[in-house]
Amino acid sequence: MPDLAILAAPAAAVLAPVRALGRFSIFAGQVLRRALRPPWYPELVLEHCWTTSTRCMVPVIAVCAPFGMVLSVQGLSIFSMFGAQRLLSSLVSVAVLRELAPILASVLVAAQGGSSCAAELGAMRIKEELDATEVMAVDSIQYHVVPRVLALTLATPLLNVVGATAGILGGFFTAVVVKGEPAGVFINEMWTLTGPADVWGGVVKTTVFGAIIGLVSSYHGYYARGGAAGVGQAVNETVVRSTLAFIVINYFLTSAFFGSVGGP
């Protein structure tokens, strides 16, 4: 019988993420089960939704609008090589509606809403407020976690629509006001490649991303440990992991919607 003790450290390194994933799945299952059964707290959901949306509104607009403007600058520098400036607005609307607004809005919601959700829950955990909730015979997941997850799920698609509007307006501003392209052409060509289906596609995507952000952030906050530094750590991991999760999922969703195999 060989000595297997030397394998202990690598095995632990491999098993740690598997364990974390398992714990996360159990947590997600608990949240889902409690979301489906009363008591519900609709006023808490609305309150968290309101705080999240108002806190994320300015960052989402402040990031999406410059991205639309950059898109116009770069798009014009390419299209003017072919004399095809009229294609600019369809490029802007495709890029903003299908990818940029959903991804940027979700990244900003993860950075602002998700991380403040993790920070709040983490601080409650460190100060033993979550334990106090349990002592009062109130289910802490049902009262503290479920409304936050639902609020993020609701707020992300709304912010996506806001971000898309800001991005297209930013693109319009640069193309028409700064670069002097004709406004009528911009507006007329905007819907040649896109339609209402793209708007709804973005809304569906961001609903999924919002649920992921809610679950990941409340998982890290709910199980925060180790004082103030632990809360900082939880916030850090929330932003990174939820971004990672929805960028990977985004590829598969995009492939499912548009990625048909075949030649041009």
Add this chain to the structure above:
Amino acid sequence: MTASWLPSPLRSFLHQVGSYAWFVVDFARATARYGPPPGQVMEEAWRIGIKSLPILLVISAFVGTNIALQGYNAFRPLGGGRLVGMFVSLAGVRELAPIIAAAMVAAKAGTEMASQIGVMRIREQIDALEVMAVNPYAFLVAPRLFGITLVLPALTLISIFMMLASGYLVSVHQLGLNGSVFLEFATQGIAAVDFLYGMLKAVYFGLVICTVSCFFGFTCARGPEGVGEATNRAVVVSAVVCVCSNYFISEILYGRLP
């Protein structure tokens, strides 16, 4: 004197901007006088780079696949499926790689800076440094600043490479395009100077991320909520400042082209 006629959110915003400016001035003065502690710069660069590298690789790869898919879908109705290579290289090299690298470093290393320095602040370790006549700006912020400006351009180049590689793989194996046509259009779209511009952007983003994150760490409020809040603000504010100023940098670098 307080300008009490201003609405209070605007006043507190201006107050924050002003204290950030003072923070940068103090920091620059201290660094010019004392310099970073020897040996720390390379260590910080190594830590920031290694910590952000795995996530950056994965995110860049998936962003590259997405640009290829969306570019193909946007150009195919116009009969330009072959232009995907150009689209991937232009979008990736000029805009997305610098921004994605900066966003990931802000999310990973920037939040860590804010929470580390915030924890030091609330445990009064920064005051302890001052008592020992060690300048906290030169000792804590300067190595991080030099480290991030060294490593972020390198991360940007790695991110460009991952985007192009994954865009190529998706175009050739999932969309069935010709590989050599992809490469031909990809090299037509960009010039060597684009890489230089990308690295210039990265240096600027590094300066922004480091000073903003350390500023929020230094001004951290008491208690666990304070650290959470500082970390949260660090990533949001540095992302917003990077993206907003990116527009002006792109306008200066690329807006004048024919």
